[in-house]
Amino acid sequence: MVRSPCSRLGRAGEIAIGKGQARLVRFEDVAARYGQGPDVLTGLSFELAPGSFHFLTGPSGAGKSTLLRLLYLALKPVGGTIHLFDRDVATIARSELPAIRRRIGVVFQDFRLISHLSALDNVALPLRVAGAREAQVHDHVAELLSWVGLADHLEDLPPTLSGGQQQRIAIARAVIGRPSLLLADEPTGNVDDRIALRLMYLFEELNKVGTTVVIATHNDALVARFPHPQLHLEDGRLYRIPGRPLAKRVRAGE
Numbered sequence: 606m607v608r609s610p611c612s613r614l615g616r617a618g619e620i621a622i623g624k625g626q627a628r629l630v631r632f633e634d635v636a637a638r639y640g641q642g643p644d645v646l647t648g649l650s651f652e653l654a655p656g657s658f659h660f661l662t663g664p665s666g667a668g669k670s671t672l673l674r675l676l677y678l679a680l681k682p683v684g685g686t687i688h689l690f691d692r693d694v695a696t697i698a699r700s701e702l703p704a705i706r707r708r709i710g711v712v713f714q715d716f717r718l719i720s721h722l723s724a725l726d727n728v729a730l731p732l733r734v735a736g737a738r739e740a741q742v743h744d745h746v747a748e749l750l751s752w753v754g755l756a757d758h759l760e761d762l763p764p765t766l767s768g769g770q771q772q773r774i775a776i777a778r779a780v781i782g783r784p785s786l787l788l789a790d791e792p793t794g795n796v797d798d799r800i801a802l803r804l805m806y807l808f809e810e811l812n813k814v815g816t817t818v819v820i821a822t823h824n825d826a827l828v829a830r831f832p833h834p835q836l837h838l839e840d841g842r843l844y845r846i847p848g849r850p851l852a853k854r855v856r857a858g859e
């Protein structure tokens with residue numbers, strides 16, 4: 606069994622979730638569109654239990670990134686209600702957004718790294734913002750970056766690295782703060798199979814210590830190998846595809 610640094614991190618979401626434990630995420634009849642364009646998503650209803658792990662699948666253009674944007678509060682629904690951490694997001698004040706966003710780790714498809722900060726400083730940023738002690742920050746970040754295969758690139762600036770290396774920095778930054786909810790948009794899109802597996806183990810370890818995980822992907826091989834349940838988007842509608850039992854899972858290294 607491959608152990609990632611996350612296995613020692615303790616439980617996620619230690620900030621009280623309170624009553625929200627029962628429904629970390631709840632969508633009721635949600636619709637989304639951009640500007641005056643057509644509805645991209647309509648009639649979306651689903652719940653995510655705390656500690657669950659879902660793939661978000663569907664063809665290109667089906668609305669996977671749009672659904673993730675709704676989840677990290679970058680896009681307002683044009684219909685229906687979204688509950689996140691037991692709050693109706695329509696009632697969340699702008700001033701509350703930073704605190705709520707700190708509980709969500711996001712791996713953006715285009716990484717969004719800060720180009721003048723080193724790999725180490727990019728990943729350390731969420732910890733420093735949260736007031737972590739500097740003595741712990743360096744070792745913790747260096748260990749995680751080593752685990753994703755970037756031990757030799759701690760001081761490198763993102764623009765000098767490959768797409769796959771930048772993607773791993775983005776993933777490390779998203780998981781370093783042990784978020785309650787991890788949202789990853791095609792997080793293995795730029796890496797080879799070996800690294801993709803390693804990243805999946807990292808997500809699974811994080812999930813085991815309590816983080817709820819949603820991974821948008823169109824990598825069928827990955828979904829077949831890690832048979833978590835799927836939220837499948839097609840033609841603007843959402844279908845739930847159950848996962849296969851753990852016992853039947855095939856995992857490398859086990």
Ligand SMILES: Nc1ncnc2c1ncn2[C@@H]1O[C@H](COP(=O)(O)OP(=O)(O)O)[C@@H](O)[C@H]1O
Nearest residue numbers: 639642645663664665666667668669670671672
């Ligand atoms: N910023 C945007 N402005 C206008 N339309 C958008 C924007 N982002 C996505 N769309 C449209 O919304 C639909 C769903 O896109 P997206 O959520 O990116 O799908 P996926 O991630 O599954 O490929 C597509 O028709 C796309 O063209």
Ligand SMILES: [Mg+2]
Nearest residue numbers: 669670714790
């Ligand atoms: Mg997308």
